[in-house]
Amino acid sequence: MSHIRDLTSHEQEIIRSLLSGAESTRGNRELDISRYRAKTIDDFGSLELIPRDLKIDTSLPQHPLVSAYFNDENRPEPGALVNIILFSRDTILSELQIYKSDGSPLQREIVPSEIYI
Numbered sequence: 001m002s003h004i005r006d007l008t009s010h011e012q013e014i015i016r017s018l019l020s021g022a023e024s025t026r027g028n029r030e031l032d033i034s035r036y037r038a039k040t041i042d043d044f045g046s047l048e049l050i051p052r053d054l055k056i057d058t059s060l061p062q063h064p065l066v067s068a069y070f071n072d073e074n075r076p077e078p079g080a081l082v083n084i085i086l087f088s089r090d091t092i093l094s095e096l097q098i099y100k101s102d103g104s105p106l107q108r109e110i111v112p113s114e115i116y117i
Contacts, residue, residue, distance in 0.1 A: 002040040004050055011038065011047065013112040015096060018086045021117030022066040036093060044082075044106060049093045062087040062094050068117040072100070072107040082106060084115060 007015075015033045039048040050056075070082040080102035087095040100106060 004037050004039050007033065007036060007038045007047075010109070010112075011045075011096070014084070014110055014115070015086065015093075017112040017115050018066040018068055018084065018096075018117065021068065021115075022086075031088075031091070031093060033093075038096075041095070041097075042099075044098045044100065045096075045110070046098045047096045049095060051092055054092055056089055056092055056094065058089070060089040062089055065093070066117065068115045070110050070115050072110070074108060080104060082110065084110070 012033050019031055019033070035052050035054070037050045037052060039050060040046075041048055064085050065088045066086045068084045070084060071078040072082050073079060080100050082098065082100050085095075085097040086093065087097065098106075098110070
C-alpha cells in the first residue's frame with residue numbers, strides 16, 4: 001500500500017500543464033496544486049490527489065476535468081500514446097490518471113511542455 005506524500009516538482013508541473021489548458025479552472029482556489037499531497041496508484045505514475053486542508057466527499061462521482069496525450073516514443077508518427085486525465089470531485093482535484101493506450105510501459109518520462117491537450 002502506498003503512503004501519502006508530497007507531490008514531486010515533476011508531478012506538479014504535469015498537473016499545472018494540464019490545468020493551464022483548461023479554461024474552466026482559472027482562478028479556482030481548490031485547484032491550486034500546492035494544496036495537494038499524493039498517493040501513488042500504479043507504476044505508470046497515476047496518483048490519488050489528496051487536499052491538505054479540504055475534506056473530499058468520496059460519495060461524489062469523479063469527473064474528467066482535463067484530458068491530454070503525450071508521445072513517449074520520441075518519433076514523428078507514434079504508436080500508442082500516453083493518456084493523461086485529471087479528475088475532480090465537485091471542484092476538488094481527486095486523481096491524475098496516466099496510462100499507455102496499449103498497456104505497455106512508458107518509454108520515457110512525461111515532459112510537461114510536450115503534453116498535447
